[in-house]
Amino acid sequence: MNDHTEAPSARTRVRRVATNAHYDAATLNAIIDAAYLCHIAFTDSTGAHCIPTACWRDGAYLYIHGSNGSRMLKRLQESDACVTITHVDGLVMARSAFSHSMNYRSAMIYGRFEVVADEAARRKAMEDFMEQLLPGRQAEVRPGSDKEYAATTVMRIALDEAACKVRSxxxxxxxxxxxxxxxxxxxxxxxxxxxxxxxxxxAIEAPAHVTGWQNG
Amino acid sequence: MNDHTEAPSARTRVRRVATNAHYDAATLNAIIDAAYLCHIAFTDSTGAHCIPTACWRDGAYLYIHGSNGSRMLKRLQESDACVTITHVDGLVMARSAFSHSMNYRSAMIYGRFEVVADEAARRKAMEDFMEQLLPGRQAEVRPGSDKEYAATTVMRIALDEAACKVRSxxxxxxxxxxxxxxxxxxxxxxxxxxxxxxxxxxAIEAPAHVTGWQNG
Structure with a gap:
């Protein structure tokens, strides 16, 4: 993602309206950081699936989590996936029917997810997730127990094979x-x-991260 | 989708938090009708892809459109796809870190897209799309030409193999x-x-479908 003009791989090269393509990390990070969830495409013996799941970013990785029993999380360890995030910003009204469009920001990330196996790293990732959702929250809630952490799988995918498409x-x-x-x-x-x-x-008084929600 | 309690197929049966599953047409239609776009998972020789695209509904079908040259639209004629729509409604703050959740409405539709080959049906579908986006708009814009319609592929997928998951x-x-x-x-x-x-x-005065946008 160091090059702003060239796709990092054949499958990330935008072909339709290629002038809307962006391959730089700043554009990608902003799209991920504005999202609460992504859609993940992957396949198994029954075909292709498109599953929505919460996501967050730390550095050059996108993270997801779920139960150890999740079929998706197991399957993602075995083959490549495509992670997509899309924000719809507006309907574009043209004079001609076929010139109508939408304004949007989208990102597609290809690659293989890896399990965050190290226990300390897994805890830190989950705490980062909470802090990104709502700064200050992690310190107030009942922390996860060893059993809860042990039942949870955290996975991450590198952001080095990605493409964004933005229309405004x-x-x-x-x-x-x-x-x-x-x-x-x-x-x-x-x-x-x-x-x-x-x-x-x-009966607890709302803390600053709750009272400030609408201004955040 | 006639049965409210049973999944229409093995791959649509919700297993995680199955109490949030819905298999009825009313829930599915409402989720589709509130959406401007869907994410479509499909595979080709390079793997799985997750592509966002505009969608609309007519009866028991979800429609999409694109250029005749679209690689996705060609590929969707050859194998099954999974279409997913997700609306995020809120962050659910629990006392315990691991009880946090999100409120959402999601729909997954499985099956094979078919091309709307009949020209009159294709025109009607595109006009329906415009009317659903903004009632009254179709009558004001420069209509599509024969050439524009001929360059456009409209596809639809039946809504008979679908599952919704809703948390509130x-x-x-x-x-x-x-x-x-x-x-x-x-x-x-x-x-x-x-x-x-x-x-x-x-320099055109905004018509009712524009001035009423924020109240729509």
Whole structure:
């Protein structure tokens, strides 16, 4: 991911609207860090599967976790996967029907997941996950027990074979369509944070990481 | 998808937290109709891929479209795929680290895509897509030409082999963790609509489907 202009492999080279392709780490990291989950494509004896799962990043790796019994986590140790994250930012309204588009930021990562086998590294990864979701939370909750950690598999995939595709801005009508009398522009989306909802049985005053949620 | 309690096939049977599984059409349709895009897992000679693409529903089919030259659309005619849609609704904060969760609505659809070969059906499908994105828009834009339609492939997959998984509500701590002094509850998300941004070259007054965007 050191080169901003060349794909790191044949299967990551963007071919459709290649001008929207990005291969640099800054673009990739920003897309991952804005995501709470990814979709993972992998195959087993019954075919291809596309499974959503929570993810987080530490350095040049994307992490996932799950139960030791997870069929996906077992299978990911045996063959390559493709991890995709997509953020939809808006509908792009052009004057011509076929020039309509969407604004988005997407990342695809190829490679083989590896198990984080070292126990200290696994604990640190899970604590990083919590801290990234909500800074300050890890120190307040009942920490994981040895049994809970032992039942959990943490896996990571290197970010060195990846491609991003980003579209932003307004419509790009053909010259001859510009005079067509239709409104043109962008109808944007945002993922916003709503007010925290305390559990009915919770009598604890909300800490800063909860009261600050909507401004985060 | 007529049976609300039984998975339609072995590969759609939810095994982890099976109490969150739903196999009825109403749940599936609502998840699809709330989505602008899906992720499609498929394989080719280079392995598994996970590609995001716009989707829409008509009756008991999910539709996608793309250029005739799309490698994915060609490949989807040759082998089964898995289509997944996921909406993240919130972070679930429990008293115990390992009881944390997310609220989400997800759908997985398995099967083989088929090309909508009939030209009239293809045009209708594309017009349906536009009407679902923004009712009233199709009548205002420069319609697709014969050449544009001829360069576009529309495909659909039946919704008869699908499974949904939905989590909602607050944390579910174990009894012995309920007294741990950590705030517990849900930090919710919503995908919200921001104000329309007109193209700089657009002098057309915004129609109702644009001015009403944020209330839609």
């Amino acid at each position: 801005g307004g419509p790009k009508d053909d010259e001859e369509d510009l005079s067509w009398p239709a409104w043109a522009g962008v109808l944007p989306f945002a993922q916003t944070r709503l007010a925290p909802v305390a559990d009915a049985a919770c | 509500g607050g944390p579910k701590d174990d009894e012995e963790d309920l007294s741990w002094p950590a705030w517990a509850g849900v930090l919710p998300f919503a995908q919200t609509r921001l104000a329309p941004v007109a193209d700089a070259a657009c």
